[in-house]
Amino acid sequence: MSVRPWRDITRRQSRQIMVGNVPVGGDAPVTVQTMTNTPTSDPVATIDQIRRCEDAGVDIIRVSCPDVESTAALKQIVRAARVPIVADIHFHYKRALEAADAGAACLRINPGNIGSAERVNEVVNAAKVNGCAIRIGVNAGSLEKDLLEKYGEPCPEALVESALDHIKLLQDRDFHEFKVAVKASDLFLATAAYQQLAEVVDCPLHLGITEAGGFVGGTVKSAIGIGSLLWFGIGDTIRVSLSAEPEEEVRVGFEILKALGIRNRGVRVVSCPSCARQGFDVIRTVQALEERLQHIRTPLSLSVLGCVVNGPGEARETDIGLTGGGNGKHMVYLSGVTDHTIEDADMLDHLVKLVEAKAAEIEAANEAAAVAAA
Structure with missing residues (x-):
């Protein structure tokens, strides 16, 4: 076959981390993620949904853990899942500790949002002891008040500054097993933020256009946003955020990778x-x-x-x-x-x-x- 340089994608070099047994970053394949929408406190329903996502080829699955009932069910969910589980705990640092002990492969948390330095220390120590990675998830819809006052509105610079602030909290504690997302529903804002962040960090980047919309509209927005970043070599793992069943997010994610020749499945x-x-x-x-x-x-x-x-x-x-x-x-x-x-x-x-x-x-x-x- 003839050489086709116009198809080449030069991937940004990043550090590789492990999310459970799945490598993310470095020369590892770009992974496809999704998130369950069943109550995590209902392990039977959640495991059933995870099975459908696994059948669609998902690499990593995130579950929300807003309460102690959810983290109590997490151990059963982790045991049943064939792929690594990311626990999304938002602002509740105790849920992070419980999720790490329950076997979560990764914690989705912004360390600057959980309170005191002591709490950050506890979460980082729990992650180290349990072999958890951490996913810093900056979102234009929930930027810190001081950054909104500084910049006047969500902008790429604000998202990047927020990410760097959270990264510093982990690096200061000698924790480096993290990946970062700087998501927005505005695809121009999101892609600009990812491009700026890619220039100043070496950690893996998790791509997504958040709150993208319904199946058709959200697929189009995600394909443009995620696809353009991947085309320029940015991105190590992706989630297509749709108001649709999570297995559909997985299928769309693989179609984006397939269209770019990055990863072929099916x-x-x-x-x-x-x-x-x-x-x-x-x-x-x-x-x-x-x-x-x-x-x-x-x-x-x-x-x-x-x-x-x-x-x-x-x-x-x-x-x-x-x-x-x-x-x-x-x-x-x-x-x-x-x-x-x-x-x-x-x-x-x-x-x-x-x-x-x-x-x-x-x-x-x-x-x-x-x-x-x-």
Whole structure:
């Protein structure tokens, strides 16, 4: 394959920390996070939601711990989860101590907001003893009063100054296992703050456009904000904040990474918007394929084009391709080469079987290569 320098992304160099058994920063893959919305005090409902997120491929999950009932349930949740759990404790330093003891892999806390230096010491010591990381989460909607008075309004400089103040509290206590977020619902504000922060710290950065909105609007805002930062090499872990189920946040997060070629997971579908030339119902076919192929984790590509205008060209670039033809018969391409035709009635099931077979073939080849290299 020819070298394509215009696709290169030079990633910002950051320190690597561990969130449980997941590396964040350095040369580790960019991780995808989400947050549960069930009452954490209900471990059964929370674990059920975590399972759905795990099935979608999530790397790290945050749960809110606003009260002692939540941290009491956290031990059961941590035991059941297959991914590291971040405990979001906001201003309650005692909840941080309880969450660390319950097995949380990371504490989401702004150390400057929990009170006295003694309280900060207690939280840092608990994190050290229990092997917890800390996520500093600066948000334009909850900036400190003195910074709002100083700058007059939320601005990139205010978010960065807040982050640096919280970072200093940890570094002064010889604690360095932290990552930082400077989120805002205004994507211009958020991206400018992340760009400024990236210039002055070496810690991993957690990206997000907070309160982005509903599924469609929030996806667009997040893709623009998070995507532009990742494109310029900024970001080590991401959360897409949507007013939607958390597993949908995970899927959108992976789609952003997939679109940038940063991390590939599952089937990358190339499909046309459809027009009067289409030889089959492209829209419904693609919707059905996306639903039925969610279980595939092996990276591979599938093109679904309604006619022969762009279909053959796209099919040459994908593992499996389908191009609409006349009389209800459509051409199937394998590895970019025309292979056979398929009729409307059999098309959907046939494509699913082809993708599953290709995924199994790729997995077997990877396993054989791993054995040979061992």
